[in-house]
Amino acid sequence: MLNMETSLGLIPGNGLNRRNFLRAGTLSLGGITIAQADQFSVLSQTRNPKKQSRSVILFWLDGGPTHIDTYDPKMRAPLEYRGPFKAIDSSISGITVSELCRQQSTIMNTVSLVRSVYHNNADHFAAAHWMWTGIHGSTAADQKPMYPSMGSVISKTCGPARSGMPPFVAVPYSATIGLRPGYQSAAYLGTSFDPFDTNSNPNSKEYHVPNLELPASLTMSRIGDRRQLLGKLEQTKQNLDNLSASVEIDSFNRKALEMITGDRARRAFDIDQEPESSRLRYGRTTVGQSALLARRLVEDGVRFVSIHHGGWDNHSKIEPAMKRLIPPLDQAVATLIIDLQQRGMLDDVLVVVMGEFGRTPKVNPTAGRDHWGNAMSVLMAGGGIRGGQTVGATNIKGQYPVRRPVKPADILATIYHQLGIPDDLQFTNRTGRPIPILRDGRLLSELV
Numbered sequence: 001m002l003n004m005e006t007s008l009g010l011i012p013g014n015g016l017n018r019r020n021f022l023r024a025g026t027l028s029l030g031g032i033t034i035a036q037a038d039q040f041s042v043l044s045q046t047r048n049p050k051k052q053s054r055s056v057i058l059f060w061l062d063g064g065p066t067h068i069d070t071y072d073p074k075m076r077a078p079l080e081y082r083g084p085f086k087a088i089d090s091s092i093s094g095i096t097v098s099e100l101c102r103q104q105s106t107i108m109n110t111v112s113l114v115r116s117v118y119h120n121n122a123d124h125f126a127a128a129h130w131m132w133t134g135i136h137g138s139t140a141a142d143q144k145p146m147y148p149s150m151g152s153v154i155s156k157t158c159g160p161a162r163s164g165m166p167p168f169v170a171v172p173y174s175a176t177i178g179l180r181p182g183y184q185s186a187a188y189l190g191t192s193f194d195p196f197d198t199n200s201n202p203n204s205k206e207y208h209v210p211n212l213e214l215p216a217s218l219t220m221s222r223i224g225d226r227r228q229l230l231g232k233l234e235q236t237k238q239n240l241d242n243l244s245a246s247v248e249i250d251s252f253n254r255k256a257l258e259m260i261t262g263d264r265a266r267r268a269f270d271i272d273q274e275p276e277s278s279r280l281r282y283g284r285t286t287v288g289q290s291a292l293l294a295r296r297l298v299e300d301g302v303r304f305v306s307i308h309h310g311g312w313d314n315h316s317k318i319e320p321a322m323k324r325l326i327p328p329l330d331q332a333v334a335t336l337i338i339d340l341q342q343r344g345m346l347d348d349v350l351v352v353v354m355g356e357f358g359r360t361p362k363v364n365p366t367a368g369r370d371h372w373g374n375a376m377s378v379l380m381a382g383g384g385i386r387g388g389q390t391v392g393a394t395n396i397k398g399q400y401p402v403r404r405p406v407k408p409a410d411i412l413a414t415i416y417h418q419l420g421i422p423d424d425l426q427f428t429n430r431t432g433r434p435i436p437i438l439r440d441g442r443l444l445s446e447l448v
Helices: 018-024 099-105 124-133 150-158 220-235 246-261 264-269 276-282 286-299 318-342 408-418
Strands: 026-029 032-035 055-060 087-089 096-098 111-117 168-171 304-308 349-354 376-382 389-391 401-403 426-428 434-436
Touching: 055 150, 055 286, 055 318, 087 099, 096 099, 099 318, 111 401, 111 408, 124 150, 124 408, 150 168, 150 304, 150 408, 168 286, 264 286, 276 286, 276 318, 286 304, 286 318, 318 349, 318 376, 349 408
Parallel strands: 055 304, 055 349, 111 389, 168 304
Antiparallel strands: 026 032, 087 096, 111 376, 349 376, 426 434
């Protein structure tokens, strides 16, 4: 039988009191770490039931996509601004998109384009952190995540929609800092709220998600002991110095066991269960299969899925780069939205497409576009968002907003609102100081 004190990392002989319980920190099972304290849905009793059921799928276009060659074409601008691609009409009169976004153009009635997002920052790290957190913080000079990402905030406040599933998943991997800036980190909320990282390409024949199976050293008999351990914890709550979170502590340790020993997560991540026709519809590409996997995950209870689609930092040869990057994204986004709609899930899943900034409106001498935080576009669909419209506008050359300027915090405030999370919610940082999840975000009322 496992010793209850040593299994939890307690000092032998000192008993199960509040200090030792908190000193235990975390319980790690099969590579998944679940916080022992402060991990529970803080809004479960107060959130709107409809909003409480919602999830988010975010396409992260790492590197900074060009807004002019995707969702904000400028056909009236001089050639050196409008670039190599034509604009096409969408299914909504008056809304045009790049000719490379052909499939998305047919579903514009379900989509809204926010064309006036800006933060005036051209640093990959600062911009990515700002877009993920709504707060200016980390920079190239100091890359440590300073504030929790939206995925981590949603993970903490909402938890998974179904037991046995992680609340926040990164497909095919997370991009916290380094060469793949993404800032999906939970920062001071703790690593428990970092994304569950698939670390595997769902379009690969070798696709395999780690940490969903028991390690060889952890036998089912030992799992049985762990269950008995949790039972003993429940029996000794009165000895925890009235620790108010004891119920939640036991609950989330149990959820860690459910994920490792249950079948729900393994089934959801097993994309091979999808018929080949479905896989072809999404596109046999990394972003296409990531979108299909994301749909499977939210269908089974994951609350937030990020899809990493990198390669958008195109300082030269923008035309071949866009011909390579946009069509698979176009297919993945359009197919996902249609699939969610056909399954009756679109109102319950908010789909977002964005990167850290736009690209310079004027094409540079090497036929590329450089960093541009003065204007960018964000696509939003589903999750209760009104489709068939644009919010804001940039000037004729796509240089800066001229109508309804939108900051990153406004995008996050709208996402939080659709999940029933108040934007004035606060969490304490590592020094015990209360920090709001947003500082100045305003709801985009046109969308809700």
